[in-house]
Amino acid sequence: MNPKRKKRLMIVLFIVAGVGVSVGLTLYALSQNINLFYSPTQIAKGEAPLNTRIRAGGMVVEGSVKRDPKSLKVEFAVTDFENSVPIVYSGILPDLFREGQGIVAQGEMDAEGKLQAVEVLAKHDENYMPPEVAEALEKAGKMPKPQGQEFNK
Amino acid sequence: MIPELGTYALTLALCLSVLLAVIPLIGAQAGNLLWISFSRPLATGVFAFTAISFVILTHAFLVNDFSVSYVANNSNTALPWFYRISAVWGGHEGSLLLWVLTLAGWTVAVAWKSRDLPADILGRVMGVMGIVLTGFMMFVLFTSSPFERLLPNAPVQGADLNPLLQDIGLIIHPPMLYMGYVGFSVAFAFAIAALLSGRLDAAWARWSRPWTNVAWAFLTLGIALGSWWAYYELGWGGWWFWDPVENASLMPWLVGTALVHSLAVTEKRGVFKSWTVLLAIFAFSLSLLGTFLVRSGVLTSVHAFASDPERGFFLLMFLAITVGGSLLLYSFRASEVKSESSFSLVSRETMLLVNNVLLTVICFTVLLGTLYPLFVDAMGLGKLSVGPPYFNALTMPVGALLMFFLGIGAVTRWRRQDLGSLLKQLIAPIILAVVLGVGTLSFRTEGATVWTYVGVILAYWLLLMALTDMLNRVRRRGSSVWENLRKLPRSYYGMQFAHLGVAVLAVGIAMVSAFDEQRDLRMAPGDKETVGNYTFIFEGAKHFEGPNYTSDIGTLRVFYKGEPYDVMYPEKRLYTARGIVMTEAALDPGLFRDLYVALGEELENGAWAIRLQFKPYVRWLWLGGLMMTFGGLLAATDPRYRKQARREQKKMEAARA
Numbered sequence: 001m002n003p004k005r006k007k008r009l010m011i012v013l014f015i016v017a018g019v020g021v022s023v024g025l026t027l028y029a030l031s032q033n034i035n036l037f038y039s040p041t042q043i044a045k046g047e048a049p050l051n052t053r054i055r056a057g058g059m060v061v062e063g064s065v066k067r068d069p070k071s072l073k074v075e076f077a078v079t080d081f082e083n084s085v086p087i088v089y090s091g092i093l094p095d096l097f098r099e100g101q102g103i104v105a106q107g108e109m110d111a112e113g114k115l116q117a118v119e120v121l122a123k124h125d126e127n128y129m130p131p132e133v134a135e136a137l138e139k140a141g142k143m144p145k146p147q148g149q150e151f152n153k
Numbered sequence: 154m155i156p157e158l159g160t161y162a163l164t165l166a167l168c169l170s171v172l173l174a175v176i177p178l179i180g181a182q183a184g185n186l187l188w189i190s191f192s193r194p195l196a197t198g199v200f201a202f203t204a205i206s207f208v209i210l211t212h213a214f215l216v217n218d219f220s221v222s223y224v225a226n227n228s229n230t231a232l233p234w235f236y237r238i239s240a241v242w243g244g245h246e247g248s249l250l251l252w253v254l255t256l257a258g259w260t261v262a263v264a265w266k267s268r269d270l271p272a273d274i275l276g277r278v279m280g281v282m283g284i285v286l287t288g289f290m291m292f293v294l295f296t297s298s299p300f301e302r303l304l305p306n307a308p309v310q311g312a313d314l315n316p317l318l319q320d321i322g323l324i325i326h327p328p329m330l331y332m333g334y335v336g337f338s339v340a341f342a343f344a345i346a347a348l349l350s351g352r353l354d355a356a357w358a359r360w361s362r363p364w365t366n367v368a369w370a371f372l373t374l375g376i377a378l379g380s381w382w383a384y385y386e387l388g389w390g391g392w393w394f395w396d397p398v399e400n401a402s403l404m405p406w407l408v409g410t411a412l413v414h415s416l417a418v419t420e421k422r423g424v425f426k427s428w429t430v431l432l433a434i435f436a437f438s439l440s441l442l443g444t445f446l447v448r449s450g451v452l453t454s455v456h457a458f459a460s461d462p463e464r465g466f467f468l469l470m471f472l473a474i475t476v477g478g479s480l481l482l483y484s485f486r487a488s489e490v491k492s493e494s495s496f497s498l499v500s501r502e503t504m505l506l507v508n509n510v511l512l513t514v515i516c517f518t519v520l521l522g523t524l525y526p527l528f529v530d531a532m533g534l535g536k537l538s539v540g541p542p543y544f545n546a547l548t549m550p551v552g553a554l555l556m557f558f559l560g561i562g563a564v565t566r567w568r569r570q571d572l573g574s575l576l577k578q579l580i581a582p583i584i585l586a587v588v589l590g591v592g593t594l595s596f597r598t599e600g601a602t603v604w605t606y607v608g609v610i611l612a613y614w615l616l617l618m619a620l621t622d623m624l625n626r627v628r629r630r631g632s633s634v635w636e637n638l639r640k641l642p643r644s645y646y647g648m649q650f651a652h653l654g655v656a657v658l659a660v661g662i663a664m665v666s667a668f669d670e671q672r673d674l675r676m677a678p679g680d681k682e683t684v685g686n687y688t689f690i691f692e693g694a695k696h697f698e699g700p701n702y703t704s705d706i707g708t709l710r711v712f713y714k715g716e717p718y719d720v721m722y723p724e725k726r727l728y729t730a731r732g733i734v735m736t737e738a739a740l741d742p743g744l745f746r747d748l749y750v751a752l753g754e755e756l757e758n759g760a761w762a763i764r765l766q767f768k769p770y771v772r773w774l775w776l777g778g779l780m781m782t783f784g785g786l787l788a789a790t791d792p793r794y795r796k797q798a799r800r801e802q803k804k805m806e807a808a809r810a
Binding site for chain 1: 521522537538673734736751753
């Protein structure tokens, strides 16, 4: 091989190695940081892993919100109208959090079957439902009608 | 009747866009100057009619014409007039009309500002802009017309603008962001024109540069404004969430930043040509991808308000045609491109190459993290989301590397430089930066991580290298320092400003990530809490009535080291039309720290859930963004571009005569 080709080959090999390593690291980082979504029914069936960060969501069950009178601890249940899962959260709930509203919570399942949430998300549009929740509700055949005002043609 | 005129004007604009897409291109291909000369009036016509339809929609909002479906869904008689104007782009349809208006604005600006451009290039640029315009006009008219009526049952009252959008940040954030997004279409058009004509030379880069700089500056400003708005209006004090829609705007910015630098190399040295073209194509494609992600509703995001598969499909097709077509053209033409010079390993060219590679790598990782959940979902493998730790883990080291090389690049010469002389210049600043950085942070080590040190040290590093470069330039020759400073071109100062903006941004990120303090509390009237040197006393909340909302306003007395300092009034609003609750945080902004108080929900006996936050250096984030914006605009307005173009035209005329 002449020196010029050799140099080129080295460069190509170098680039391939660099790209390989960075793609590998990226995929590893990605695999460490994905949070899977589980519907209340899936959780009830025991599909959700313990002590792993997951996302769960559904409609907040009417009358289920219980507050601790001393702190910001709050407990409530979300449902896909088939099953429901209790969620424990300590902190300030989002503005749109209310009973009957679709929410998504991130956290870990504990041994008692409660989701210890570190984050509760509700979207800023009363007709908007997180796609995961909508799909879970549709699967269970319990999709509610939108309640907010919307004008259609 | 008037809204129908809006549709009519938009339809006319579409017709003119089709002509703009066809006539100048054919003219350029056939060398017919008359046909090319149609591009200016056509571009003006497209802009005028789009503007008319935009004004008509604005008018419908101002007079509360609720027979127009879009107005009924996004406005209300109780809405103040300025929010009625910003409501024009508060929803999907109007927002796209603004998109198209911005695109038409850029087109007409290029048409009238580029008198010095050779006719065939102008014709091709205009033709490409016309094609893009046609695509988006069709999108608006066929899938998202804002003028659809609700007749005969027009409502008496509108649904109101989403309260989240009733804010000064939302009046200016979307137009700025769109200016940037859409502005990359100009860089794209220039790139395609160059490919079509086969004239990929330094002149091409010079024409394209000011436009790309302006677009990049607006995109920077738009992103910074979005972050600022999220911080006080939505984020409970967060400033970047790695939300897919944020990522959608960050990706074109990253590639755009690479493009701005790569264009500089192409112009100055005649190398990286095909790479630059590819970046221009990708910057615009990513803008389109961003529009698709935001507008198709495939994302779970604060921005995802409604979904409509038809719209998503249209945009996806448009994206596929644009990317596919331009890459096809690229693959035919790129092999003909020859570099005009060479460079050695130690040179500014290499440094800028490293800059490009690193920026592309960041963009790729962001793209992967953003699209991966969509991909998995589409394959039916489950629902998942990618968390911020992924993005932080990858962008921080690469970003740090980028800053390190940016410092070196600033003092490296074009073409080649002796490694020894370069290293000699680097050693002192490296040591000094480490000493200064560690020294600065020694006042406060609690909470600092390795990345805090890296960020602050690199910020000093950038500052020192900028000064070194200035000194190198000023010391040259015999003339006085002042004279030399004045002789430096405007684009040089633009560059320095933007690079110092990076340093300021890095300080902001490092400090606020390490030292911010947050308390979520249950506070009854009289309760006291101390955060840092500040003590907050809650005095209860009272009820008030606003124009289209009712609110509870809390009162907190703030003491600084025991002395009375401020009174803060965080607010909780209930927007009556939609029944939406909004948090209006109380802020005490400062250059070195923000105090941030937000009301959560009311608990029993007058107690409230309250979030108290101490945010050091958070303003530096947006200050850095503003400096970059300013730098970009400064560089774009360098008189050099105009002078050079005029000189070239004279040369061409002389050659012709």
